[in-house]
Amino acid sequence: MHKMHNTPLGRVFDVFNHIVLILMGLVTFIPFVYVIAASFATEAEIAARPFFLVPETITTAAYDYIFSTNTFVRSIGVSVLVTILGTLVSLLLTMSMAYPISRKNLLGRNIILNLVVFTMVFNGGMIPTYIVVRSLGLLDSLWALILPVAINPFYLIIVKSFFQNLPTELEEAARIDGCSDMGVFWRIVIPLSKPVIATFTLFYAVFYWNDFFNALLYISDSAKWPVQLLLQQLIMVANVDFGTMDTMLTDPPEESLKMAVVVVATLPILVFYPFLQKHFAKGILLGSVKG
Amino acid sequence: MTQLSMKSKKAKNDVVVSTSQLTNMQRILRDKWLYFLLIPGALYFILFKYLPMWGVLMAFQDYSPFRGFWSSDWVGFDHFINFFQNPDFIRLLRNTLILAFYDLIFFFPAPIIVALLLNEVRMQFFKRTIQTLVYVPHFMSWVIIASITYVFLTTSGGAVNAVVEFFTGEKINFLSSPDWFRPMIIAQVIWKETGWGTVIFLAALASVSAEQYEAAIMDGAGRFRRMWHVTLPALRSTIVILLILRLGNFLDQGFQQIYLMTNSLNRDVADVFDTYVYFVGITQGMFSYSTAVGLFKAVVGIILIYGADYFAKKMGQTGLF
Numbered sequence: 001m002h003k004m005h006n007t008p009l010g011r012v013f014d015v016f017n018h019i020v021l022i023l024m025g026l027v028t029f030i031p032f033v034y035v036i037a038a039s040f041a042t043e044a045e046i047a048a049r050p051f052f053l054v055p056e057t058i059t060t061a062a063y064d065y066i067f068s069t070n071t072f073v074r075s076i077g078v079s080v081l082v083t084i085l086g087t088l089v090s091l092l093l094t095m096s097m098a099y100p101i102s103r104k105n106l107l108g109r110n111i112i113l114n115l116v117v118f119t120m121v122f123n124g125g126m127i128p129t130y131i132v133v134r135s136l137g138l139l140d141s142l143w144a145l146i147l148p149v150a151i152n153p154f155y156l157i158i159v160k161s162f163f164q165n166l167p168t169e170l171e172e173a174a175r176i177d178g179c180s181d182m183g184v185f186w187r188i189v190i191p192l193s194k195p196v197i198a199t200f201t202l203f204y205a206v207f208y209w210n211d212f213f214n215a216l217l218y219i220s221d222s223a224k225w226p227v228q229l230l231l232q233q234l235i236m237v238a239n240v241d242f243g244t245m246d247t248m249l250t251d252p253p254e255e256s257l258k259m260a261v262v263v264v265a266t267l268p269i270l271v272f273y274p275f276l277q278k279h280f281a282k283g284i285l286l287g288s289v290k291g
Numbered sequence: 292m293t294q295l296s297m298k299s300k301k302a303k304n305d306v307v308v309s310t311s312q313l314t315n316m317q318r319i320l321r322d323k324w325l326y327f328l329l330i331p332g333a334l335y336f337i338l339f340k341y342l343p344m345w346g347v348l349m350a351f352q353d354y355s356p357f358r359g360f361w362s363s364d365w366v367g368f369d370h371f372i373n374f375f376q377n378p379d380f381i382r383l384l385r386n387t388l389i390l391a392f393y394d395l396i397f398f399f400p401a402p403i404i405v406a407l408l409l410n411e412v413r414m415q416f417f418k419r420t421i422q423t424l425v426y427v428p429h430f431m432s433w434v435i436i437a438s439i440t441y442v443f444l445t446t447s448g449g450a451v452n453a454v455v456e457f458f459t460g461e462k463i464n465f466l467s468s469p470d471w472f473r474p475m476i477i478a479q480v481i482w483k484e485t486g487w488g489t490v491i492f493l494a495a496l497a498s499v500s501a502e503q504y505e506a507a508i509m510d511g512a513g514r515f516r517r518m519w520h521v522t523l524p525a526l527r528s529t530i531v532i533l534l535i536l537r538l539g540n541f542l543d544q545g546f547q548q549i550y551l552m553t554n555s556l557n558r559d560v561a562d563v564f565d566t567y568v569y570f571v572g573i574t575q576g577m578f579s580y581s582t583a584v585g586l587f588k589a590v591v592g593i594i595l596i597y598g599a600d601y602f603a604k605k606m607g608q609t610g611l612f
Contacts, residue, residue, distance in 0.1 A: 001509075006514070007513060009514070010513070010514040011517075012410075013514065013515075014411070017408050017411055018417070020408060020415075020463060021405075021408055021409065021412065022421070024405065024421070024424075024425055024485075024486075025420070025421045025424035025425060026424075027423045027482070028425045028427060028428055028482065028486060029425055029427060029445060031439050031442075032427070032439075034442075034450070035439060035442065038442075038481075041334075042488075046448065047448060050448055050449065050450045050453035051450035051453065071307070086531075091329070093331050093332050093335055094331060094332070096328045096329075096331060096333070097328070097329055097332025097333070097335075099325070100322075100325035100328050100329045101324065101329070103322070104327055105318075106322055107315055107318045107319055107322070112329070112333075115336065116336065119336065119340040119341075120597050121426075121593050121597075122344070122589055122593050123340060123343065123344065123589065123594075124342070124343025124344040124345070124346050124347050124591055125343065125347065125582065125585030125588075126565070126569060126572065126573075126580055126581075126585055126586075127346075127349070127568065127572045127573075127581050127585060128342075128343035128344070128345075128346030128347055128349060128582060129339065129343040129346075130572070130573065131346055131349070131354075131360075131578065132338065132339065132346060133339075134345050136338070141478050144451045147338075147339065148339045149339075150335050150339075151332060151335050151336070156332075159534045180324055181322065181324035181325050181328075182324045182327075182328075185328065204442070206430060209432075210430075210431070210432030210433075210434075210435075211432075212433065212434045212520065212547055212551075213546060213547055216550075217569075217573065219345075226435045228432050228435075229434075231434050231435070232319060232434045232437070232438075232551065233323070233440060235437070235438045235441050235442075236438075236441065236554075237439065237552065238565045255448075258438070258442070258497050259442070262435060262438050262439065262442075263403065265432070265434070265435060266431060266435055268425075269431060273427065273430065276430055277423065277426055279600065280429075280430075281490050281494075283339055283568065284490055284491060
């Protein structure tokens with residue numbers, strides 16, 4: 001950066017500024033460190049020490065326990081399935097709808113665009129949507145976690161603008177070679193859109209993994225709970241029946257067990273975090289460009 | 292100049308003519324594959340966006356799940372009148388407005404301040420490390436955030452209460468105290484979103500040229516004058532747009548966050564429109580009444596959004612649409 005003359009006051013500010021930022025970084029990150037540490041600690045230690053960053057005795061009892069229960073393993077399975085399937089469905093629907101509405105001479109394009117934008121400012125709300133989902137017979141089906149939220153209209157508009165701004169030369173060349181609209185879409189547009197696909201894969205995947213609202217509304221059968229709903233029941237309602245039959249332990253480690261579930265529910269986000277940070281920043285800036 | 296623009300106008304007209312020579316039917320046939328691609332997405336919007344919009348008519352019915360939409364009785368504005376006469380209405384409005392107001396006062400400026408602080412850091416490695424740390428909570432679900440809040444604030448062994456007890460000798464039951472509900476919600480939002488909120492401001496700051504700072508230095512401006520006269524004005528339009536967007540969504544408190552922190556002891560101050568709709572509609576099964584509540588909120592919301600857009604355009608901003 002450019003060289004600046006630093007006054008004594010400026011130097012005091014610099015010191016103060018760095019301290020404030022370090023504190024902020026610690027305050028945001030340390031709670032996660034504590035939860036990870038506590039998930040590896042014994043029950044006695046969690047009860048005795050309100051805060052620590054490294055447990056005195058390290059034990060994996062909590063993890064052994066949760067991974068030995070059907071309830072937990074199943075909920076992870078549900079979350080993984082919904083995240084993968086949901087992301088695929090969302091990408092397919094978003095891309096295939098964004099392409100036609102990015103073509104300027106499509107009859108009815110403006111009507112469709114306006115109808116899409118209108119859903120961003122007004123919607124039927126929770127109860128009418130619930131009634132529709134119920135009438136379609138989707139209650140207690142994992143499809144209820146995917147179909148009602150399959151297209152995010154904001155993402156759709158961003159992808160549409162992206163398609164609109166693609167260079168037209170390749171497309172025209174393909175048409176001269178006899179490619180149909182379908183061919184252009186699959187062979188030219190999709191391969192050119194890899195960066196945008198990567199960004200929205202992450203956007204949708206994070207949404208599906210983190211989603212709790214739709215499970216709360218539509219899934220009452222606890223055998224189909226995703227991990228977020230299981231965690232909420234475990235910590236806030238405390239009525240999760242892990243089943244007495246599916247584990248060898250008679251006395252489950254209660255507190256560290258909660259921490260272990262938090263850690264496992266957080267893990268995919270932390271693992272993909274470097275990609276998330278990069279692509280989400282790009283997405284937010286894409287979004288600030290008007291369609 | 293004029294000739295050139297005449298020429299391009301003519302070229303444009305040519306394209307228009309070639310499309311408009313086709314009848315609508317011919318255009319549809321020409322684009323049949325495009326319409327084919329449109330079908331799944333269109334079905335989604337019809338089923339899950341427009342069908343529920345039509346379903347808001349339930350608000351004017353006594354909808355019975357057994358009789359269905361078609362044979363339920365129509366009751367006009369009864370549910371709305373009941374809602375407005377219900378003490379719940381004032382309570383919900385109060386809770387929603389207070390939370391929205393606190394959010395605006397305490398949360399809204401936070402990312403701006405942090406972006407200004409980050410902008411003053413000259414060590415890039417330090418800056419990037421802090422950014423990496425403070426962005427993390429944005430990607431966590433509200434369930435995770437609420438769980439961590441419970442772990443830290445609980446009176447049975449939570450770290451925060453250990454500190455409180457050390458200084459005051461007694462514990463505070465943050466999680467079920469009505470007095471602490473609003474500070475807790477705002478603190479959660481600040482903790483989760485401040486870091487990420489800086490992204491858009493830092494992007495705006497990246498476009499400030501070094502020359503502007505150099506010019507300010509030449510004019511004898513010190514550190515703080517540069518922040519005040521160069522950095523802050525660079526953020527002005529971003530701040531205005533985000534403020535307008537926020538006012539357009541004034542009634543939207545995050546359902547998940549509020550729902551997760553609500554319990555029977557703080558319910559009085561916790562209930563906002565969305566959570567009320569859920570409790571009354573889904574758990575108590577009063578479908579028509581709760582749809583009326585939801586519709587009321589949605590209509591006020593749409594007025595706020597278009598109002599905000601109108602103001603934005605009046606102030607010379609580009610507006611939202």
